Amino acid sequence: MTATPVFLNALGMVCALGQGQQAVADALFASDAPRGVLQTDAFTPGRVLMLGAVPGALAELQDLPMPLRSRNNALLRMAYAQIRADCAAAIARFGAQRIAVIVGTSTSGIGEAEQALPQHLHSGAWPPQFHYAQQEIGAPSRFLAAESGAGGPAWTLSTACSSSAKALASAARLLRAGIVDAVIAGGADSLCAFTNNGFSALESVAGTRCNPFSRNRCGITIGEGAALFLVTREPGPVRLAGWGESTDAHHMSAPDPQAHGAIAAITQAISRAGITPADIGYVNLHGTATPLNDAMESHAVMTTLGGAVPVSSTKPMTGHALGAAGAIEAGLCWLTLARNPQQRLPPHWWDGEADPALPALAFIDPGQSANQPLRYALSQSFAFGGSNAALVLGAG
Numbered sequence: 001m002t003a004t005p006v007f008l009n010a011l012g013m014v015c016a017l018g019q020g021q022q023a024v025a026d027a028l029f030a031s032d033a034p035r036g037v038l039q040t041d042a043f044t045p046g047r048v049l050m051l052g053a054v055p056g057a058l059a060e061l062q063d064l065p066m067p068l069r070s071r072n073n074a075l076l077r078m079a080y081a082q083i084r085a086d087c088a089a090a091i092a093r094f095g096a097q098r099i100a101v102i103v104g105t106s107t108s109g110i111g112e113a114e115q116a117l118p119q120h121l122h123s124g125a126w127p128p129q130f131h132y133a134q135q136e137i138g139a140p141s142r143f144l145a146a147e148s149g150a151g152g153p154a155w156t157l158s159t160a161c162s163s164s165a166k167a168l169a170s171a172a173r174l175l176r177a178g179i180v181d182a183v184i185a186g187g188a189d190s191l192c193a194f195t196n197n198g199f200s201a202l203e204s205v206a207g208t209r210c211n212p213f214s215r216n217r218c219g220i221t222i223g224e225g226a227a228l229f230l231v232t233r234e235p236g237p238v239r240l241a242g243w244g245e246s247t248d249a250h251h252m253s254a255p256d257p258q259a260h261g262a263i264a265a266i267t268q269a270i271s272r273a274g275i276t277p278a279d280i281g282y283v284n285l286h287g288t289a290t291p292l293n294d295a296m297e298s299h300a301v302m303t304t305l306g307g308a309v310p311v312s313s314t315k316p317m318t319g320h321a322l323g324a325a326g327a328i329e330a331g332l333c334w335l336t337l338a339r340n341p342q343q344r345l346p347p348h349w350w351d352g353e354a355d356p357a358l359p360a361l362a363f364i365d366p367g368q369s370a371n372q373p374l375r376y377a378l379s380q381s382f383a384f385g386g387s388n389a390a391l392v393l394g395a396g
Contacts, residue, residue: 003272004233007234010229013225013227024332028346036318049221051191052321053319066133069131076140077147087182088148099148101144102153102154103140104159105189106158138155139156153179153180160385161383164227164325164327164330165327166389183231186327204220211316214350215355216353220319228327238395246262246388248260252384254292259300265388270392279375280309280378281370282311285313288313297382310345312348343370345364376392378392
């Protein structure tokens with residue numbers, strides 16, 4: 001029996017590359033210099049880092065109850081505004097109870113808590129602009145359900161860097177099971193001192209733009225953003241053709257060097273899509289630029305796809321948006337398939353010094369285009385604790 005197809009009908013996104021499809025696509029495919037991440041100490045006072053901060057002012061949230069006011073939800077509001085009309089039409093067509101919300105995040109509103117804590121330590125009282133519920137993991141999905149009027153199932157996934165990729169897989173399962181008719185799915189994460197300090201304690205933060213798969217790589221560039229899709233069974237510009245998930249639980253923070261879990265996720269996604277590895281025309285790598293992740297991932301790609309498929313890590317432009325990374329990078333694949341008549345490929349910005357200890361992959365040069373029509377793209381997300389997810393997106 002042929003499985004019911006699932007489509008990513010609409011995309012709203014905001015990240016270090018900009019706000020909205022056109023702005024993000026223009027920056028993504030620029031070939032003169034990498035866009036996105038900038039030097040700032042806004043989140044690490046006294047310590048300048050390259051961070052993938054969303055440019056410009058964020059959405060206002062003063063109309064919301066205090067528990068829903070957070071930087072995370074401001075990013076979600078900006079992304080949702082771009083697909084509001086599509087979602088409203090789906091609610092009118094199917095009914096609010098048939099629309100679900102699934103969001104991936106890792107920070108939620110913890111940034112608001114860290115801003116409020118100094119006053120509490122000084123005076124014993126929390127500031128009036130803080131409510132403990134801002135930092136609850138469920139806050140993003142509660143906000144988005146309220147913002148959209150969706151009345152179906154609503155939940156938040158928090159599995160570190162695989163969170164929002166898994167949110168899209170969960171959306172597909174709900175649709176195939178017939179539980180709902182549409183899902184607003186994606187992810188959001190926001191910059192804060194907590195994540196920068198945490199990764200710094202692991203000695204995993206680069207002082208400059210991250211340099212994935214280079215012999216000189218030395219850690220991640222942290223970013224933020226949000227990406228949301230309207231996911232339905234109705235034909236659209238991009239199809240969520242396949243997905244794969246695995247948990248290898250090799251280590252709390254280090255990936256399995258043999259890449260067993262990553263290989264399993266990639267293999268599942270391709271198999272579920274009903275295609276062969278040769279059908280994949282582009283791979284968006286997890287590509288964090290940490291020594292262990294890049295070594296694991298290059299082995300996984302070579303094992304499952306070989307060394308000829310064009311690949312790139314887009315994190316030197318967006319930064320690593322942690323729980324939102326899977327959705328943002330799926331969004332970049334969506335743009336590559338749906339808003340790209342020139343068949344351009346997202347470039348791999350690095351110093352060009354390959355690590356001889358890693359399998360040789362086909363990294364994409366700035367300005368490079370596909371040699372044949374792009375039909376399928378693969379997006380990979382590999383998280384702490386061995387939580388792995390892979391998504392195959394197909395041209396609709």
